[in-house]
Amino acid sequence: MSKILTQDEIDALLRNVSATETVQVEEEAPTRPIHLYDFKHPDRISKDQLRALRTIHDAFARSFGTYLSGSLRTLVDINLLSIDQAAYSEYMLSLSVPSCIYIVSSAKLKGSVILEISTEFGLMVVDRLLGGTEARINTVRELTVIEQSIMSRVVDSALSTLSEAWRNVYDLGVYVESFESNPQFVQIAPASETAAVISFDIIIRDTSYPMNICFPYFVLDPLIQNLSNSWANVGTKRLKKREFEELYNRVRLTELPFTAQLGSTKLNMKDYLTLKVGDVIRLDQRTDDPLKVWVDGKVKFWGTPGISKKKRAIRIARRINNLEEIVHE
Structure with a gap:
């Protein structure tokens, strides 16, 4: 029959085990940065292409702002806020009713592009062109047919400026195909199609108005194929004094x-x-x-x-x- 240990013997054994036992601590693996990735809406435009798009539309914002300053006879600043990639349906749901939505087309593009301008901005521009002040419009409503006709002159100049900004990359030659005030009636791409949404902020005195350009990816794809690091300086190149004088003389001699x-x-x-x-x-x-x-x-x-x-x-x-x-x- 085996011997039964007393309590003192058990305590002595436990003390010996505690003294001789070595605890090995595993080294923690080095932490790696975690990046969120949306498998449902993957990014289809590279960072270099986004950088080139930003440069092009920065030039567009400056030129269009200069045009508006002259037409409205007041200081106008246009800032490029962001270039986002989102599903077409998500972008359309973000639009308010009523809106000023211009469906823009070109004979050289596979589909259409959306130019969306704040309704308040449209009403203010019409009021300013007809001799009013740039006071903020308190009541937001749809533009009438006559107001759309007056506003078309400004939109045509915006599209001409946009084509000029893209001139070194692609000859857009865009024009207004139609006008809509309700986003539900605008369907230029499948709901799940990725779209590049370029957001601007039009600032007139202390008031800001949003403006967006939406390129569905299948429309933008042929354009961004021409974008590379070499286009990063598009719109920022400054003319030399000699080149400026030559251009100035050519304009003066134009009949x-x-x-x-x-x-x-x-x-x-x-x-x-x-x-x-x-x-x-x-x-x-x-x-x-x-x-x-x-x-x-x-x-x-x-x-x-x-x-x-x-x-x-x-x-x-x-x-x-x-x-x-x-x-x-």
């Missing part, structure tokens, strides 16, 4: 058609067919009214007729204002 319109009228077909030598056609303009002066097909000045050195001449009275330019466009 433009310059005409003055004495007046106009409308004739029905019966009167037209009975016209003969000596008939007097009454115009819709008085003899003391100023004449429209056309430069390259656009009304730019008001003038008065006269004679200079035995030749018919016209004296420039004043430059037309923005409202008159819209009316006579």
